[in-house]
Amino acid sequence: MxxxxxxxxxxxxxxxxxxxxxxxxxxxxxxxxxxxxxxxIAITIFLGTKGLQSFIKDGISLIEFITSKTWNPTDKANPKYGTLPFIFGSFAVTFLSALVAAPLGIGGAIFMTEISSSWGRKILQPVIELLVGIPSVVYGFIGLSVLVPFIRENIGGLGFSLLSGTIVLSIMILPTVTSIATDAMGSLPGALREGSFALGATRWQTIKKVLIPAAMPSLLTAIVLGMARAFGEALAVQMVIGNVKNLPSSLLDASATLTTIITLNMGHTTYGSVENNTLWSMGLILLVMSFAFILLIRYLSARRKL
Incomplete structure (x- = not known):
């Protein structure tokens, strides 16, 4: 007991x-x-409150703020708060860098998972991890000291341009796109490959007609995640893009983004001033775009069938 x-x-x-x-x-x-x-929630409320003050308290027109091409907040007689050149610059470098990084990242993922999975990962995986660990300022400094002079001497322009910002951002987001695309391709069921081979398809036909369409939602998610990082990058782009207030007409023209203007001017404005509030409004635009990227990622993730 x-x-x-x-x-x-x-x-x-x-x-x-x-x-x-x-x-x-x-x-x-x-x-x-x-x-x-x-x-x-706290960040959203704080940034929303600060960002809306320029429209509610200071009386700046939202339409003019988004569509005007003139940015001259220091003019006491007739200040202008147009952010269209900066919004255009942000979207331009984001989409252009995605156009460069997407095929390279997806191609590297296909090489590591389908072409040479044995030694492909041994070579590309350390390179990807090395790129992830490099700080943004290093990318910017290399772009400033190597890329900008190269473009100036061999292509044209001042070197500080949309092209420089695009190349730097492409290298920065390439590890993100490659890593997620590799996971997406590696997670596909082996029955897809076996069934395609059983029907007489070659390896390239299997990759093009079967595997890539099956992994497409995840591949698009990888691209959107890379774009989200590119859209919010400041320091590296700031060092090579030129930071001018004009709307660029070509890839060789200098430009600016929302993040570069915020980082350049926030320390030189008085807290609570109209110019300071407009910088917070630019931050609110960045937050809204971040939410848009997140919603797009959620939508693409919901479309996954495998």
Whole structure:
């Protein structure tokens, strides 16, 4: 009886310990989730409040703010707060860098998973990890000291241009696109390949007609994630793009983005001034675009069938 009683006591104690551990673990996870949600809501409210002050408090027209080409906030007689050149610059370098990085990243993923999976990963994977670990300022400094003079001497223009920003951003987002695309291609069921080969398709026909269409939602997600990073990048682009207030007419013209103008001017404005509030409004535009990228990613993820 004593042995049975002691066994019951041990079982009861272990159950209590398990329940206590489960409760603590669940409470910790919930706390982390609450902190993340609260931080996101707080940032959104703060940035929304600050960003809307230039339209509500200072009376700046939203339409003029987005569509005007003139940015001259220091003119006391007739200040202008047009951000169209910066919005255009942000979207231009983002989409152009995606056009460069997407085929390279997807091609590298196909090489590592379908062409030479044995030694392909041994070569490309360390290179990708190395690119991920390089700070943004290093990309910008290399672009400033190598890329800008090369473009100036061999292609034309001043070297500080949309082309320079596009090349630097393409290299920066390439690891993101490649890593996600590699995971997408590697997670495809082997039955797809086997079925295609059984029908007489070649390896290239299988990749083009079967594997890429099957992984397309995930591949598009990789591209959008790379674009999201490119859209918010500031320091590396700031060092090579030129940071002018004019709307560029070609890839060799200098330009500016929302992030570069914010970082250049935020430290030189008075908190609460009209110019300071317009910079917060640019930050609000960046936040809205980040939400748009996230919604697009969620939509593409929902389309996955495999």
């Amino acid at each position: 004593e042995k049975v009683s002691s066994a019951k006591d041990r079982l009861l104690k272990s159950g209590q310990d398990w329940l206590g551990g489960e409760f603590r673990g669940k409470a910790l996870v919930i706390l982390c989730a609450v902190i993340m949600i609260s931080a996101t």
